[in-house]
Amino acid sequence: MDTSTALSPQDLAHLRRCVELAREALADGDEPFGSVLVDAAGAVLHEDRNRTAGGDQTRHPELALAQWAAAHVPAELRPTCTVYTSGEHCPMCAAGHAWVGLGRIVYAGSIGQLTEWRQGWGLPPSPVAALPITTVAPGVPVAGPATELADKLRDLHRQHAERQAAS
Template sequence: MCYEEISAPASQWLERANEEALQSVKNGGGPFGAVIVQADNETGEVIRHWVSHNQVVLSHDPTAHAEVMVIRMAAKELGVVDLGCIYQGQAKLSQSSEQSYCVMYSSAEPCPMCISAIYWAGIKKLMFSATRFDAAKPGVDFSDAVIYEELARPYHQRRYMQVEYAKTANHLDAFDYYKNNTGVKRYGKKPA
């Protein structure tokens, strides 16, 4: 993996994510922190931000990674699911221009689950500090190598999880209902 191709100057928000990671460890959590910054589309000025840290051990939740936690916070407070394009009047919190967007700052390169969550949240810019190789070093021991290897394999060749597929009489009912009912709340769409 070559990180020089994506190298950028450090930012205060990335430093804040790293501070949160250190505080997390000092308080019994994992060594990861994340910040989401909401910025104005026209000016790029920061409107607001959210900060969180890894809470896996403290909450007994294997999905409570810093990036997931801060996405949950921002999305809930804003009342939106697309943090990449937030329209004025759509969000619960005010903004002066018609559109805004969010940027993710993470103390470390996000794991496969977190990078997926960042995509699902519509966030189009990510900046991180420590690499996945830094996180995997002896004494730190947060390696995602097995997950990356497994995701590259077809289901039938996966070694750590048995995956099965079966059709049922109702396996498409929820999709059909969603597709055919205009009253169902959609997400990811610009409000009319």
């Protein structure tokens, strides 16, 4: 779903932080993904980045934020929270988000963009179907991608692809 025109300056500021976290993840040997959990007033509650370099491919920041919210945010406040993320949630993360009852998701790069980039670099497809969030969690409002961040994201993912090819 392309709803990039619906992104506010606040949305873009949080998405830029997600891209910074993705850059940190890449620098630490992980896949470049980062996410931020924000409450209804706009305060950052928690943030995380991908931590898959150790071999556990489930250590996505979107799932980590859902788990953190389940432990630290009252259930009645979760629907008012927004998850900002550098990349559209995979099916695992979208399901976690929905099960915990979090609200809106705003992503910088779509799963379609990432799939296209990876194919262009000759990488194998993901072992998980590239389903949009709304297919996995149809009740969750989403916005994205942020076209103004596409070049930065593509560059981070290209660097990761080149690193993988060299190893």
